[in-house]
Amino acid sequence: MARTSAQRLKGFRDFLPQTMALRKHVIGTFERVFQSYGFLPWETPTLEYAETFDGKSSEEAQTLMYRFADRGGREVALRYDLTVPLARVIGMHPDLPMPFKRYHIAPVWRAERPQRGRFREFWQCDVDTVGTAQPSADAEILAVVSECLTAVGFSTYRIALNNRKTLSALARYSGASPGQAGHIYRSIDKLSKIGADGVRAELLNAGLAAEASDRVLELVSIEGENAEVLDTLERYLAADSEGVSGVREMRAVLDLLPCFGVEPRACTVDPALARGLDYYTGIVFETLVEEPKVGSVTGGGRYDDLVGAFAGRPLPTVGTSLGLERIMEVLEELHLTPAPRVSADVLVTVWDENALPNALTLSMELRLAGVPTEVYLGAPGNLRRQLTHADKLGIPLTILAGPDEHARDEVTVRDMVTGEQRPVARHGAATHLRAMIAATQETPA
C-alpha cells in the first residue's frame, strides 16, 4: 500500500487516550468547582473578525496571532485568548443578567516558538465575573482559583496579590516621568528572578534617575505580614488617592478570604507583582507553584474597561485564566493525581466464531449492569492475542468462555494483574462482576 507521510504541525499536539484521561479529570474537577460557585459555561467560535482583537491586545499578541483572509476576503483570526471574545459576546447580549459569571474552557492559538511546555495550540480555563466592582467578586475569584488547585492535588502554592492602582501610584511616587511607568512595571515584575540589583540596573538603563530607582526599590522591597505590608504601603502613598484606593481594595479582598475558607497565609501581598497585560485596572494576582519551581500557573485580575468597550457602558470585570498545560505538567511531574484509567473494566474474549453471539450477549448484560465492557473484535480464537490486547489497554479483567465453561454454564474470570482465574456462573455473571469490580476499586492500587 502506498504510504502517505504522516506529519503533525510543530507546536501542536495529539492527546492520546492516556493523556486525555488526566486532562478530562482536571477539566472535570475545575468545572465542578466553577459550577459550585454559579459560574455558567459558554463557548465562542474559533474564528473571529481579526479587528475584534485590535486595540485590545498587546503588540506581542498582534505578532503572535494566526490571521488570514477567508474565502470571502474577511480578515479573520484564530482566537488569541478567551477575554476579548468575552467582551464581544457581552457586547452583543445586553440582556444578560448582571453580575454575569461565566467559565470558558477552550483552546487558543499563538504562533510562539515551540519549546518545552509552550505550544501553539493550548487550552485556557477562564472564569470571569462581569458587571460588578465589589471586592467580594475579587475575593471569590481568588477562592475559586485556590479551590481548583487544591482539588487537583496542589498544596505548595501561593497566591501573590497586588493592585494596578498601587503600582501606578508607586510610579508617581518614584518621581519617574509618566512615560517610564511601563518600564518600571516590567522591571519590578522580575524582582524574584533578577534581584534588587538587577531591577535597579534595568531601571537605570531605561533612563530612570538613581533616586527614582531607589524609591521604586524601597516600595517593592517592603516585606512582612500582609497587614504590615499594606499599612507601610499606605503610609508611603498617603498623598496619592489612587494608591490609597489600591491598598484599601487589597485589604478588603484579604478580609473576605477567610469567609471563603481560604487560609490567609495562602495569599500574600507582593508590591512587585505587575502582570504583563495592559488592561488590568485593579487587583492583579498570580499563583506560584513553589515545588517544583514552575512559576505562575494561573494569573488574573480586575480589568474594568475592556469588557465595556463593546457594550458601550462601564462593565467592571474580574477574572482569571488557569493554564491547563502548566498545571498538567506539574501534576504529571509530581504524580499528584493518579492518572485515571480510560479503558473498559472488562474484555470479553471470543473463543471461536460460534462463541461470538454468546460473547456479545454477555457484553451487553455487563454494560446494562453499568460495567464498561469491550468485546474482542479481531478475528475470534487465539486467546493469547486477546489477553495481550487486554494487557496493552490496561483492562483489569477478562472473561474466557470456551466449550468447557459452556458445558458447565459458567464463564472464567481472569484477573489480569495477578493472573488468577476463577469460575463464575453464567447466569448472574454481570451482577457478580460488577461486585468484583467495585471491590477492586476500593482497594488502593
Next chain:
Amino acid sequence: MARTSAQRLKGFRDFLPQTMALRKHVIGTFERVFQSYGFLPWETPTLEYAETFDGKSSEEAQTLMYRFADRGGREVALRYDLTVPLARVIGMHPDLPMPFKRYHIAPVWRAERPQRGRFREFWQCDVDTVGTAQPSADAEILAVVSECLTAVGFSTYRIALNNRKTLSALARYSGASPGQAGHIYRSIDKLSKIGADGVRAELLNAGLAAEASDRVLELVSIEGENAEVLDTLERYLAADSEGVSGVREMRAVLDLLPCFGVEPRACTVDPALARGLDYYTGIVFETLVEEPKVGSVTGGGRYDDLVGAFAGRPLPTVGTSLGLERIMEVLEELHLTPAPRVSADVLVTVWDENALPNALTLSMELRLAGVPTEVYLGAPGNLRRQLTHADKLGIPLTILAGPDEHARDEVTVRDMVTGEQRPVARHGAATHLRAMIAATQETPA
C-alpha cells in the same frame, strides 16, 4: 465610553449557557455510551498540514476547506473532518493496540453557505474501530449509534443499511459503463426524495441507456423484510462475487444486531442508499429521523483503505459520525430532552454591607454540602434587584438574612417559583437546604 462594534462571523455561533446545558447533556450522554463499549477518547489539533487532507477528501471538501499559509509559510488547514486526522494519528503511532477503538468529539470547519441548521463551525462526534474487518465491529457501531439516539430520547428513527460492494455490483449488473457508476450512486441516493421517475430521468440525463436505467431501478426498488430483500439481491447479483460478498456482509451484521439488544426492525436494508463519500468500501448506513422529517442525523460505514494510507499497511476500519447540530435541532424541536438547568441551586442575597461576611460563609457551607450556590456579588442591599437576578438566572431558591433573621439565628428560604418563604435555623441550614433541593428534584417540573 467609546463603543467598538461587536460582530460575529456568519456561520459561526456563540453558545450561551442555556444552550450549553443541552449540548453538554447530549455530549455527556454520548460519551457514556462510547465508554461503556470501550471506545477511548482522544483529541487532535485544530490545524493540520493542508496536504494531509489532499487526496483523502472529495473535490467538494477541497473547495470548502479553510486553508492559509501560516507565518512560517506552511500551507495549513482547519480540520475539515475527524476521519483524516484519525488516519494521520494512527499512522504516527504504529504501537497502538489493534483493534483500536477511539471516539473524538470536536468542531470541524467548512466554508459552506450558512443556512438554517448549516454552520461553518460545527461539532462532530465520531466513533471508529480500526484494524478489524469482522462484521462484529460493524454491528457494534450500529449498536452504539442506536443506543446513543435512544439515550437522548429518540424513538422514531430508522437505520438504513447498504453495502458499497453491492452497489458496485449493481452498477455492473445494469450494464452501464464503469465511468457511470458515480452518477448511478448519486441518483439512486435521492430515490426517496425524487422518486423512481426522478431517478430514471437523472440516469438517462447522465447518459445511461434506458435498459441500464431500468435495471438499476429494478434493484433499488426491491422491498420487503430484510431477509427477503437480501435474498432477492443475492439472486440478482449471483454472478458477481463482490456483490454476493456485500449481501453476505449485511446478513452477518443483521444477524449479530439482536446480541447487542438492537431490535431487528430498527435497521432496514435499503439498496438505494449510497452515501456521498468516496472512501467507503463495505457497509454504509444512515440514521433517519422520521418525525419531524429531518433526514439523516448520523451516517457512516466501513472504509478499509483510508486509515492504512498513512500507516503503510492495511487497516480496515468502520465508523460513524453523529451530527451534533442536527441532533440538537431535533431534540429542541421535539422537546425530547428537558433542557437541564445550568444555574446554581441557591442564591444567597446580601442584606447590606455588614451582612456580607455571613452571606459568604453560608454560601461556602452550602457548597461544601454539595449545593451549587451563588452569592449576590453586586452592590449589597436592594433585595428586589437580587430576587430579580435569581429569577433571570432561573435559580430556584434564594436565602434572605436580614437583622430579624440574624436576631433569631435563622435564615429565610424563598421558593422562587411559588414565592413561599419559610424560616430555617441558621445552624444546619446547609443540610436542610440540601434535603429541600433533593425533594424538589424528585418532583417532576
